[in-house]
Amino acid sequence: MTDVPELVPARMVNEFVYCPRLFYLEWVQSRFEDNADTVHGRYVHRSVDQGGGSMGVSSEDDPVRNARSVLVSSERLGLIAKTDIVEGLDGKVVPVEVKRGRPPKHGPAWEPELLQLAAIGLILRDEGYDCDQGQFYFASSRERTTVEFDDRLMQRVLDVVERLRHVAASDDPPPPLVDSPKCPRCSLVGICLPDETNFHTGRVDKAPRRLTPRDSAARPLYVTEQGARLGVSQRRVEVKVNREVVRSDRLIDVSQINLSGNVQVSTQLLHAAFREDIPVCWFSYGGWFSGIAHGMPSKHVELRRRQVAVAAQAGLPLARQMVVGKIRNSRTLLMRNSREPVEAAVQQLKDLASKAGETDSIESLLGLEGAAARSYFGSFGSMLKDDRLGTFDFDGRNRRPPRDPVNCLLSFLYALLVKDLTAVALSIGFDPYLGVYHRPRFGRPALALDLAEEFRPIIAESVVINAVNNGEVTKSGFVIRAGGVALEQSARRAVIASYERRLDHEITHPTYGYKITYRRVLEVQARVLAACMLGEIPEYVPFTTR
CATH class of the missing domain: 1.20.120.920 (CRISPR-associated endonuclease Cas1, C-terminal domain)
Structure with missing residues (x-):
């Protein structure tokens, strides 16, 4: 059994309810990959992530004034969260979570999102705020929905947190979902390999779906010109020979940087490559693979x-x-x-x-x-x-x-x-x-x-x-x-x-x-x-x- 941190992020409550394996891979093993949905989600959150506003005591003398990106926690509950928005309303506080899509037809939000918002409400209550409801703002449809924090919903959150901790304490991740419609849109599908894993373990007997991500548009950059120098300028990799730029590629279009023989690379480019998870590889002039540099090692x-x-x-x-x-x-x-x-x-x-x-x-x-x-x-x-x-x-x-x-x-x-x-x-x-x-x-x-x-x-x-x-x-x-x-x-x-x-x-x-x-x-x-x-x-x- 592994040690579990004292504070569970409310976002992990969302992940656990959506898929226990996703939760385990992301939180316990610290494995993450972006896809179009996660990138778009960060874009939607760009304003609230800047922070601002006032998160004082919820009273007439020191009211909450629409605080953004506020970190709140409760050691007693074992929960921590970064709220998108906390609004003051008639002496009470209302947490507002910003979501990229549209609300479901059957209710104010999907269950994973409901429980994440309720977990934030529990933390705010434990910190002494009067909080009996929360809201979602859906960016695609530009509408708000309201969730009442009743006792039944709050108890569901506590029950989920207890199960979540038990799963997190295990040495092994939960098995993948079987033939789930959730898998194709999951950013970790290429790491999880749900259908392939289920196929090998005999949990399913049909051929796996093609869920692994398509190849990235980025491609390796090879530099073989002796005496060339590589640097970075305005997020572009520049190759110079005799101080003249002979090639320029966007950083996002480069998956590797490969250098043969007497080729120099700047410290600034190395920093940029490490930040973007781009390995830099060196070959001798004769073609021997002689070294590789990369950012911090995997947390797995x-x-x-x-x-x-x-x-x-x-x-x-x-x-x-x-x-x-x-x-x-x-x-x-x-x-x-x-x-x-x-x-x-x-x-x-x-x-x-x-x-x-x-x-x-x-x-x-x-x-x-x-x-x-x-x-x-x-x-x-x-x-x-x-x-x-x-x-x-x-x-x-x-x-x-x-x-x-x-x-x-x-x-x-x-x-x-x-x-x-x-x-x-x-x-x-x-x-x-x-x-x-x-x-x-x-x-x-x-x-x-x-x-x-x-x-x-x-x-x-x-x-x-x-x-x-x-x-x-x-x-x-x-x-x-x-x-x-x-x-x-x-x-x-x-x-x-x-x-x-x-x-x-x-x-x-x-x-x-x-x-x-x-x-x-x-x-x-x-x-x-x-x-x-x-x-x-x-x-x-x-x-x-x-």
């Missing part, structure tokens, strides 16, 4: 606590599924793209995937993955277009540094994929360096590498195949130094563009059945992993395209 401490426990004691079942997903996706890619007979490799990969799903040790799993990689990369060249110059001849995997163009492309795209999964892991609340399969050695983001396993074939390696076969990169796009091969700047830009197009590609989710982009799939899979670690679903299901 319970996830990190469970992650430590799983990594220490129960990581094998998760690791098995990740490796099975990787081998199955490798097999599918080979079957779809090989220009030569590869039946022996395809059958071997099928057998190895089956064995990987049953192995009883990490050491055996490593051996099986290694055997699968040798078989797969032994046939990888069959998926590449014949090259008269031999530029893209492939004879197995090599790295640090890559010694041929194909391995150079693979290493760079793996770095981009791990970068994205590191950012996803941090945003969800994971420690990206504590994995269940890859060991946390040498500063590797082990968990991001774990999550990358099933996506290497269908994202990174698929991009290599398309870039080579479609002529997006040619021999002139590579630089050879001391036996190592690196991408030339224009080729690097072409590969990044191809990678981003792949992330935007929309597919049918093999488990849930709805359309989703690879960009969103990365987040959904990480949240499925989190749900598994938290014990909300029984097992981790990898993303496989066949």
Whole structure:
């Protein structure tokens, strides 16, 4: 059981009545996401949030004069609230809550809003004010409705607060609502994954609805020009070369800032990026993912606590599924793209995937993955277009540094994929360096590498195949130094563009059945992993395209 704060915000009474799971995620786990409704709600509240007026003693000598944004609390009741407006009327006070929509046809407000307003009335009474009613102002219809604070309503509030505290004291959140019409408009639906969670736990047997939020219009910003400097001006990210602005993007249109090699970034831009939850990622000139900066870490401490426990004691079942997903996706890619007979490799990969799903040790799993990689990369060249110059001849995997163009492309795209999964892991609340399969050695983001396993074939390696076969990169796009091969700047830009197009590609989710982009799939899979670690679903299901 967890400790519950002495004072419960009245707004949390609203959330609890609407959905206990929403309340738990938002208050206990401090997880929140904006959507159009929450942003509009803040806009509607912009005037009352500025405060003002006088909140004195409710009497003829010192009356209340329409106070705005007033913080009131009662230790005896265990409640606290920030009231939108408190009006004085004939020696009494009337709390007024501002709402963005319209009143329901059946009454003055919906039940969650009624109980929130009544909780404010209880606090005002406990502070000595005469308060026997409250009001709602609905911004869309510009009308007011009145609520009488009778004993029955006030007792309902106290009963809800008692139940709320009991739920908040639990170590586990309540289960999601089942097929609820509330879920599509909830701002936390992408965190909660209600239909997906219910599907995995067997609470429902039909395919989940497509509730996860659409991809944001914001996109990663990549800066590869050596000597470039990045700053912020009037909420725009500016890229300067030789003191001349060569690119300017609105901050809200940027989801990541990625810097390659000798590129500078201002402190002011870092502050703005942290404030807007925009990660800043650094790559070496050769394409190695070398660092990430972000704002304060997620407040989802319970996830990190469970992650430590799983990594220490129960990581094998998760690791098995990740490796099975990787081998199955490798097999599918080979079957779809090989220009030569590869039946022996395809059958071997099928057998190895089956064995990987049953192995009883990490050491055996490593051996099986290694055997699968040798078989797969032994046939990888069959998926590449014949090259008269031999530029893209492939004879197995090599790295640090890559010694041929194909391995150079693979290493760079793996770095981009791990970068994205590191950012996803941090945003969800994971420690990206504590994995269940890859060991946390040498500063590797082990968990991001774990999550990358099933996506290497269908994202990174698929991009290599398309870039080579479609002529997006040619021999002139590579630089050879001391036996190592690196991408030339224009080729690097072409590969990044191809990678981003792949992330935007929309597919049918093999488990849930709805359309989703690879960009969103990365987040959904990480949240499925989190749900598994938290014990909300029984097992981790990898993303496989066949």
